[in-house]
Amino acid sequence: MEIHYTAEQIAFRDEVRAFLKQELPADISRKVKLGKHLTKADHERWQQILSRKGWYAPGWPVEHGGTDWGPVEKHIFDEETSAAGAPRTIPFGVAMVAPVIIKFGTEAQKQQYLPRILSGEDWWCQGYSEPGAGSDLASLKTRAVRDGDHYVVNGQKTWTTLGQHANMIFCLVRTDPEAQQQRGISFLLIDMATPGITVRPIITLDGDHEVNEVFFDDVRVPVENLVGEENKGWTCAKYLLTHERTGLAGIGASKAALSHLKKIAAKQEKGGKSLLEDTLFRAQIAEVEMSLMAAEVSTLRIVAAASEGGVPGAESSILKVQGTEIRQAITHLMRKALGPYALPFLPEELELDYDGEFLVDDYAAAPASTYFNMRKLSIFGGSNEIQKNIVSKMILEL
Amino acid sequence: MDFKLTEEQQMLQDTAARLVRDVYTFEKRLEFSASDAGFSTEFWQQLGELGLTAIPFAEELGGFGGGGVETMLIMEQLGRGICLEPYMESVVLAGGLIGQLGNEQQKEELLGAIASGELQASVALEEPSSHYNLYDVQTTARQSGSEWLLSGRKGVVIGGHTAGKILVSARTAGDVRDQQGISLFIIDPNAEGVSRRVYATVDGRKGCELFLDNAKGELLGTAGDAYDAIRYQSGRAIAALCGEAVGAMRTACDLTLEYLKTRKQFGVPIGKFQVLQHRMVDMISELERGTSMAILAACLADDKDSEERSAKLSAAKFIVNRAARYVAEQCIQLHGGIAMTWEYNGAHYAKRLVMISHQFGDDDHHLEAYSNQLVVA
Numbered sequence: 001m002e003i004h005y006t007a008e009q010i011a012f013r014d015e016v017r018a019f020l021k022q023e024l025p026a027d028i029s030r031k032v033k034l035g036k037h038l039t040k041a042d043h044e045r046w047q048q049i050l051s052r053k054g055w056y057a058p059g060w061p062v063e064h065g066g067t068d069w070g071p072v073e074k075h076i077f078d079e080e081t082s083a084a085g086a087p088r089t090i091p092f093g094v095a096m097v098a099p100v101i102i103k104f105g106t107e108a109q110k111q112q113y114l115p116r117i118l119s120g121e122d123w124w125c126q127g128y129s130e131p132g133a134g135s136d137l138a139s140l141k142t143r144a145v146r147d148g149d150h151y152v153v154n155g156q157k158t159w160t161t162l163g164q165h166a167n168m169i170f171c172l173v174r175t176d177p178e179a180q181q182q183r184g185i186s187f188l189l190i191d192m193a194t195p196g197i198t199v200r201p202i203i204t205l206d207g208d209h210e211v212n213e214v215f216f217d218d219v220r221v222p223v224e225n226l227v228g229e230e231n232k233g234w235t236c237a238k239y240l241l242t243h244e245r246t247g248l249a250g251i252g253a254s255k256a257a258l259s260h261l262k263k264i265a266a267k268q269e270k271g272g273k274s275l276l277e278d279t280l281f282r283a284q285i286a287e288v289e290m291s292l293m294a295a296e297v298s299t300l301r302i303v304a305a306a307s308e309g310g311v312p313g314a315e316s317s318i319l320k321v322q323g324t325e326i327r328q329a330i331t332h333l334m335r336k337a338l339g340p341y342a343l344p345f346l347p348e349e350l351e352l353d354y355d356g357e358f359l360v361d362d363y364a365a366a367p368a369s370t371y372f373n374m375r376k377l378s379i380f381g382g383s384n385e386i387q388k389n390i391v392s393k394m395i396l397e398l
Numbered sequence: 399m400d401f402k403l404t405e406e407q408q409m410l411q412d413t414a415a416r417l418v419r420d421v422y423t424f425e426k427r428l429e430f431s432a433s434d435a436g437f438s439t440e441f442w443q444q445l446g447e448l449g450l451t452a453i454p455f456a457e458e459l460g461g462f463g464g465g466g467v468e469t470m471l472i473m474e475q476l477g478r479g480i481c482l483e484p485y486m487e488s489v490v491l492a493g494g495l496i497g498q499l500g501n502e503q504q505k506e507e508l509l510g511a512i513a514s515g516e517l518q519a520s521v522a523l524e525e526p527s528s529h530y531n532l533y534d535v536q537t538t539a540r541q542s543g544s545e546w547l548l549s550g551r552k553g554v555v556i557g558g559h560t561a562g563k564i565l566v567s568a569r570t571a572g573d574v575r576d577q578q579g580i581s582l583f584i585i586d587p588n589a590e591g592v593s594r595r596v597y598a599t600v601d602g603r604k605g606c607e608l609f610l611d612n613a614k615g616e617l618l619g620t621a622g623d624a625y626d627a628i629r630y631q632s633g634r635a636i637a638a639l640c641g642e643a644v645g646a647m648r649t650a651c652d653l654t655l656e657y658l659k660t661r662k663q664f665g666v667p668i669g670k671f672q673v674l675q676h677r678m679v680d681m682i683s684e685l686e687r688g689t690s691m692a693i694l695a696a697c698l699a700d701d702k703d704s705e706e707r708s709a710k711l712s713a714a715k716f717i718v719n720r721a722a723r724y725v726a727e728q729c730i731q732l733h734g735g736i737a738m739t740w741e742y743n744g745a746h747y748a749k750r751l752v753m754i755s756h757q758f759g760d761d762d763h764h765l766e767a768y769s770n771q772l773v774v775a
């Protein structure tokens with residue numbers, strides 16, 4: 001057993017670090033580290049930089065523009081980009097719909113969509129959840145009825161993250177209402193500019209616009225936009241969900257957040273000392289850091305097993321729960337570090353071009369909002385309760 | 399020992415409950431929050447007309463001579479509606495400080511007006527680096543002729559943006575963190591040398607930062623001796639906040655339980671899932687724990703000052719802070735995505751519940767305070 005990276009892996013890590021040092025725009029990483037709002041243009045700028053380097057789609061096969069990295073390299077890459085304050089990759093195109101197209105799509109679909117994802121021409125969003133279908137995704141009701149060369153789609157999707165920026169949406173729709181729940185579902189790619197689509201913002205509790213409702217009213221979608229077979233969309237969905245879950249532990253993001261927490265604690269005062277020197281507060285940072293250490297080793301174990309061809313099972317659900325709890329604990333401590341100054345709600349200070357005086361400091365406007373926003377982590381991507389159901393079904397044999 | 403309410407207390411509770419129910423619908427609350435004042439001036443008036451702002455004051459000042467229990471009963475109802483009015487700040491805290499430290503003239507001039515609701519006062523005790531230690535005072539006051547002039551910065555003054563008077567702690571002697579040498583002053587927020595930066599708060603209220611530059615202040619009590627009163631009265635504020643938290647937790651639990659019964663997934667109400675039943679029970683168990691400590695705090699709030707009273711009030715705030723956070727987080731979790739939205743009432747309860755811990759000490763602050771006074775024999 002060996003806990004350290006090999007010499008090649010360290011060389012790879014250094015290469016990634018050097019690249020980030022050179023190429024990651026300072027204004028973007030500053031925004032990320034301070035929890036400020038990223039614009040669509042920020043995301044696109046960073047994506048272009050990665051694309052040029054050939055590193056935007058590490059998970060894809062090389063022939064489509066991916067890399068030949070193994071799981072350990074991918075992990076190192078995630079880790080380093082988070083630590084450097086790179087924007088998280090918006091997963092819907094590159095890490096969600098693309099793997100499905102690569103696995104189940106036609107040659108024409110691959111030709112049409114994959115290059116546009118790499119180049120950033122298409123911004124995808126995920127149309128799974130509906131008002132009545134959250135954890136019980138298979139109860140979804142959005143209907144697609146075949147009419148000649150088209151499907152006519154009617155219904156509503158909700159919680160569509162960053163749908164306001166998207167020009168494409170991948171949807172699960174019901175094509176056979178008679179069949180048993182999972183059987184009558186199909187996977188459709190829909191152009192958001194098609195007549196009949198309305199996007200409405202949902203404002204989250206922190207006052208942000210990050211999710212949307214998407215309404216479909218007689219939306220005509222060409223049949224060639226079906227991925228896989230009709231009524232077999234659940235297979236695509238399941239495939240995608242396992243892809244989604246492994247990234248959800250967010251170890252890299254938590255490490256970056258933890259180091260930001262330490263910076264905040266070093267600046268916030270209590271009793272004439274910094275909070276970092278306050279035994280009680282320091283101990284809480286230590287506690288979460290140790291949990292994170294354990295989660296990181298767990299991740300590495302999964303990563304190592306995957307590079308030997310293993311398929312992550314219950315472990316990835318366990319890690320999703322642990323990882324999200326750790327991230328939430330960090331945001332709790334950041335909010336706590338501000339003391340009474342967690343109360344002021346200063347969204348204007350979250351804009352990078354804010355040129356007024358900071359009430360406290362440039363880091364102080366984000367933590368309370370972030371704390372509430374991060375409650376989502378234990379709800380989406382399969383809620384933490386659902387993850388535990390999965391784990392118990394998989395391994396307990398009760 | 400008796401945990402029953404008297405007939406009068408029962409009536410008081412009913413009056414407050416009815417008023418909150420009638421006025422504080424979800425939509426109305428959002429409107430009040432978005433208004434300039436950040437709360438309903440009309441509701442504030444109604445609190446006055448119904449005598450609710452007069453409850454803790456002596457009868458000769460037009461009050462009802464109520465104690466901690468009466469305050470808790472009102473605060474609990476204000477918590478049920480997550481009402482935005484600075485009742486605690488004006489009635490409990492400013493009123494309490496003036497009552498304890500003021501001379502006859504100040505009491506006469508101010509307490510009657512606070513009791514009737516005519517005057518909304520606020521209190522500025524925190525500073526950028528005080529972090530709940532109210533003796534950590536850097537703002538200074540110096541005497542110039544017969545006047546006191548204050549300079550410095552006070553932070554997160556809830557209700558300070560609309561207040562007719564603000565009570566400000568400032569140092570007249572001693573070192574930054576000495577308990578001696580702290581004085582309280584009454585300032586007129588519109589006076590020369592006072593400026594404010596007004597902001598909304600995460601829980602939908604409004605407050606301000608107070609910048610003082612040789613601003614005139616009227617001394618309350620004797621110079622240098624205000625800290626005992628500040629500590630004592632912030633104990634009353636803590637008890638009031640505990641009452642408010644209990645009210646807000648109760649509504650958050652009600653909303654969650656209702657949702658468990660109505661939201662269906664996998665063909666059944668989600669309340670059928672045992673894990674959620676247990677979680678709901680844990681929420682109620684936290685609410686129970688919090689209720690007990692809020693009652694304890696209410697019963698001690700107006701007792702004679704003592705170390706035991708202070709320690710128990712710290713214990714109450716510690717337990718209530720933790721309970722409030724648990725209820726807030728689980729309220730969101732058990733609702734799923736819906737409670738992540740501005741449009742859903744439960745989200746606003748969660749925000750207020752978490753923010754209560756940022757007023758008058760979070761769990762760390764009170765854990766430390768309690769352990770420092772731990773009785774070991």
Ligand SMILES: Cc1cc2nc3c(=O)[nH]c(=O)nc-3n(C[C@H](O)[C@H](O)[C@H](O)COP(=O)(O)OP(=O)(O)OC[C@H]3O[C@@H](n4cnc5c(N)ncnc54)[C@H](O)[C@@H]3O)c2cc1C
Nearest residue numbers: 126128129134135159160161376383385671731732734735
């Ligand atoms: C910020 C945010 C962004 C999102 N982005 C997207 C997106 O881009 N695209 C998309 O399609 N969806 C998205 N979602 C939706 C997300 O996937 C759902 O919120 C999630 O599936 C939970 O569904 P729900 O909100 O309807 O909660 P419900 O399923 O109604 O769950 C409510 C509660 O019941 C619990 N529960 C449900 N079933 C069980 C069970 N069997 N056993 C035990 N407990 C159970 C849940 O854990 C939860 O605590 C997003 C959600 C949020 C909050």
